[in-house]
Amino acid sequence: MKKLIKGFLILFLVIFSIVILLALTSPWWAKSLVSYILEKNFGKYAKAEDVKYIFPNKVEISTLEVANFATFSNVSISLQNPLKLSPINIELTKPKMIIIHNEKGEWTFPQIPGIDTSKSNNANNISIEIKAKIKDGIVVVRDLKTEKDIEVQKVNGNLYWKNQMITYSVSTSINNQEIKSYGTYDFSKEEGNLTFEFKNALADVWAGVFLPNIFYIEKGYFTGWINTKGDKNDWVVSGEINAFNVEGRIASFTPKFVNVSTKVKIDGENINILDGRGNLWDADIKFLGKATPKPEMNISFESLNLEKIDKEFFKGSINLRGKAKGEFSISESWENAIIKGYIIAEKGSIYNFDFNNIKIDIDSKLPLVNAKILGDLDLGNLNGKISFDLKSTLINLNLEANNVKIEKIAEIFNLPKMEGKGDVTIEAKKDKKWKISVSGIIENGKLGDYSAESIEFNFENEDIDFNLPFGDSFFFQKG
Secondary structure, three states: OHHHHHHHHHHHHHHHHHHHHHHHHOHHHHHHHHHHHHHHHHOOOEEEEEEEEEOOOEEEEEEEEEOOOEEEEEEEEEEOOOOOOOOEEEEEEEEEEEEEEOOOOOEEOOOOOOEOOOOOOOOEOOOOOEEEEEEEEEEEEEEOOOOEEEEEEEEEEEEEEEOOEEEEEEEEEEOOEEEEEEEEEEOOOOEEEEEEEEEEEEHHHHHHHHOOOOEEEEEEEEEEEEEEEEEOOEEEEEEEEEEEEEEEEEOOEEEEEEEEEEEEEEEOOEEEEEEEEEEEOOEEEEEEEEEEOOOEEEEEEEEEEHHHHHHHHHOOOOOOEEEEEEEEEEEOOOOOOEEEEEEEEEEEEEOOEEEEEEEEEEEEEOOEEEEEEEEEEOOEEEEEEEEEEOOOOOEEEEEEEEEEEHHHHHHHOOOOOEEEEEEEEEEEEEOOOEEEEEEEEEEEEEEOOEEEEEEEEEEEEEEEOOOOOOOOOOOEEOO
8 A cells, every 4th residue: 555655656746747847848937927027127018929938047039029129039038036037147149229310410219118208207117137148139220311221230249237227339240341339328318328430331321320411422431430428319429530432422512522531530510621632523632621510621632624624513615624733721611612712724725715824713602603813825814803603604704815816816706807916805794695795905906907006896795605616697896
């Protein structure tokens, strides 16, 4: 009898052990515990799938979602103190987290359920302590200004959560790009201090996030760091960036800069270019100074292709040719900039006037361009003024040529045959079409069949297309 009782007891202990083992490893038991923890801390906004308990203190979850803030796959959780349910050690494989950069340039993290920032005492339900190790994660920077999601993959690092404060350090290396981010963010106060470090990062991807929208970057790379610090709607950006092989534009200035390399310092709204070099219209350009909020830039250039300026601003209508060098400053604003400086053009032509050199002094506020001209042309010396509106294409031109070859003037403007040398005044105005006046004095020359020691002439016409060569009836004689 004793043997029979002993046998039943052994069988009972075996069955009981199996039941206990099944209970401990059962998904419903583990899921119930995980659901309790999630609901206690995050309300009903968190969801776990395929929960598995591993003796003695580990839980594995295939998918863990917390509202719209994050999605975690293949989560491995261990409780350091099972009685307190905290701290929790988590291993996250391929987690996906979202950070939002809004239209105003402010950084926001989606609200985590359980945190009520509207209350003065920052009351919340979350009390657990979390230590997380991230493997092959995905961080999405949702930039509302450029309407793009920047997805950074293969992110590895560590994350620590306590008292609604996240402290993190993560990094990734993809296709020669090295990106690192570290800092803190307090969800209860919506304040943080975030630092991004870049090496060989794609400029066209990241420039729109950190730079004002006056810059339009199409390609290139940059190395350096950027820090953003603040709370709620008050964020300040600082940093230092070295960019290279960049292509892009500035504000409404449509021509593209290429092969740009710069050293940039960012301090809030103040963006200073410490050293900048690049190419525009075949020219070698150097630039430095403050870029924002109000530009105070100094620019110098050599070997500027004037034909490309003619095509860009005048649609090829003034037959501008040659190379130029110069220096000028840009101030006030990018959209309506004040531009002061000079340009020296050599061995070229304008409106079929060949020149050895022409100096243009600029003192303008865009879109109106004002310039003084002093030139050494093959037909004589030239000086005058020109103004034109880049938006309306309205042009005013007043030139005086001294001791010039009258034959060349007559040929260019299709005037009656002239001979000799003299002084000429050219006045031109263009709205939709040109109105032009050519007047002057011929010394010891001829006008048609008439010859004299001094001959005054004045020709003018209007409502014409100023595209050389002109038609036979371009001018008519006034006196």
